[in-house]
Amino acid sequence: MSDLTQLTLTETISGLEKKDFSTEELNGAYLTRIKKLNPKLNSYLFVNEESNKIPAAIKDIISVKGMPLTCGSKILEGYIPPYNATVIKKLMANSVSVLGKTNLDEFAMGSSGENSAYEKARNPWDVSKVPGGSSSGSAVAVAADLCAFALGTDTGGSIRQPASLCGVVGLKPSYGRVSRYGAQSMASSLDQIGPITKTVADARLVLNWIEGADGKDNNAVPNPKSQIPNPKSIKGTKIGVPIEYFAKGLDQDVEEVINTALNKLKDLGAETVEVSLPHTQYSVATYYLLMASEVSSNLARYDGIRFGKDRSKFGPEAKRRIILGTFALSAGYFEDYFIKAAKVRTLIKQDFEKAFQKCDVIAGPVSPTVAWNLGEKISDPLTMYLSDIYTLSASLAGIPGLSVPCGFSAGLPVGLQLLGEYMDEETILSVGEIYQSATDWHKQKPGLN
């Protein structure tokens, strides 16, 4: 029997059904691998040795009853939540158990994983490189076969970007498709929980498990569109290629890999059309104003009274965003910053609505570069913020985004981003699945020993 940890989620389920192996063997294999690799990769902050079903890695910003919740911060050290997030309840109802809680940038704020207050997660393809963030540990766990699948959260790219940098699949669902209840809010109007998986088919399955309203997240949409599994063809699918996503700042090698992927999609029957998202250049400024404003309020509950630790325990990035957000909401600045940003957000949304009149899916890079060296950008927040340029707009527009492995540059993975219309995960998942049926990029494994 091959190594159980290499199986996809779909293969794992079928293996269990066929009784090829037991859940004990399955969890045992993962626990052994975690023991061996986690000290090197720092993927998990907490490992649940009692995991006894399909083992999932959960970003440590999602509440799991009885397991420590740190949010990657020292301010929550020692806190053990008394309740399960809705996504956890839904997973448990589908024979999933939590194998562990994964590393992240503090309160999901970062693009490299380096803002974690604990040992930083490392990229399995090259441990001197960042894994991306903020769902760093979840992407690492999937890439290094330390779980059958993982959950992350995406506010401005935190699922898609680490998935891209680690060579795995990451899906940010449409805003409201999945209940956020139980995930510490970063920016409430942008946050979504989504799967990080070994294949697109796995992502579709996990989305199916976790989506839907729960009576606890007032913004979760009651009846999302149903999904049709096993797509047969993408013949005639129109793929929009936004000119702004191939402009200055995009690494040439990455661009080449993306173009090759687009050609592959054409070979598979899709058509490409040029589209424009003219307000892309404002997405970083817009995002950082709105996100930081919400962050400043969402982190106010850590007031030193109920969770034991005082606000000096926040790391530098958390402090930076709390100050930025407090400023943007202050009397005299609110109109110029928050309100202005909210208006630009509407324009960004309209960019997509216009673009989708010409196409079914928008495709482009997830990240302008492949994974960079640990420490390279950490002292320059603005450069770090710019690395999210291709993921922020979709978050502001509330539309779904999928990162699919599509090649390598200098031995490091590159992800293709597929964006869909609001609540139309179906189309991007189908395109991704058909792409994976014709390519092997997702089957590549990092050389870890």
Add this chain to the structure above:
Amino acid sequence: MDNQQSTTNKSWETVIGVEIHIETNTKTKMFCGCSADYFGAKPNTHTCPVCLGLPGALPFINQEAIEKCIKIGLALGCSISEHSLFERKNYFYPDLPKGYQISQYRWPLCTNGTIEIDGEYGKKTIRINRAHQEEDTGKLTHIGSETFIDFNRSGLPLVEVVTEADFRNSEEVRDYAKKLQQIIKSIGVSEANMEKGDMRLEANVSVRPQGQEDLAPYRVELKNINSFKFIGDAIDYEVERQIKLLEKGEKITQHTRGYNERKKETFLQREKEEANDYRYFPEPDLPPLSVAKEEVEKIRAGLAELPGKKIANLEKIGVSEKVAVIITASDQKFDIFQEAITKIDSAEIAPLATFFVNQGSKSQSAEELLELFKSVTQQKSTQIQDEGELTKIAKEVIGENEKVIADYKSGKLNAVQILIGQLMKKTQGKADPIKAKNILVKLLS
């Protein structure tokens, strides 16, 4: 009264705006499923991740609360916004677990209403700026050097009713608050019990030179005063205090004051250098609040009769306005009375009403009220009132109690009670005791 004088001071005019918080009587809290029936419960037993502000918890709008807020708005003649918005009011306080209160600010649910008050100063229309929905905080208890937090109250639905600065004296404020309480009770959305904290009063008080149109450049917020009497007293004291300061040429700054009931004076609670910056912004965890017109009309149709209409109806059947106001002030009283009058002759309605607000006010049911009423009226009709007859019996009693008479004449005036007792015995309790006593005293002198 000194205080009263100052509120009608010739050279200064008092300007008051009032904010009243009403805790509506929903089954569950504003944004979570916790039972709202927390009064008297052990601390922190009516809590969950949401009202404790635990990481990851989110608010979910309680439609019952929204409906009750709309009822209040309709009862005050407000327009009900088809689209309103919750916003976050950000500030740190230990009783506020999320570090912000979910409230409404720029887009309230109910706007532009009125209340007619009819006090000593005549009829007046008070303009209601807004009635909006928000959530309550936890409760702090200070024992020695320690502070305890009880989150049972955290997240309870609160409706804040804000007036324009239309009041010119404490009487008007008191009349308004009483009237609002009456309305709230009559539509059944809250017990509006001030002692329990269902209804909380705040007054923003300032004075300006008579004739000045602009508001004073400051206002003093009187807070945490939970009785109609005390809010009035506090305003009177405050107005006098402010006038004294202004007459001395001092500048008054914006601040918050409490009221010491024993000392009968207001005291400084919180100095505000400038207005607090609450950094309001639209609550991103909640969708905009949409209320369909049909829904509003449905609620309007279902609204219980308002006190004004109830009073008018009672007047139509012969009850005096004064008595009608007292009966309609309490739902329970009103219900008992409504039931009782179905069982009596229409000629008896007015006497029953008067009886109900005087001797019979403790009645707990229509049956009890009617029984009491009948026993008293019957007693009156069979009592021996005739003075000739009473004198005859009194003389008999005097003749039969020589020793008692001797005691009385020697100065033991209480001895007359024995004679009254004897007289009542002879008449089987039917004599009018007051008349009997007068006659006995007259005969003995």
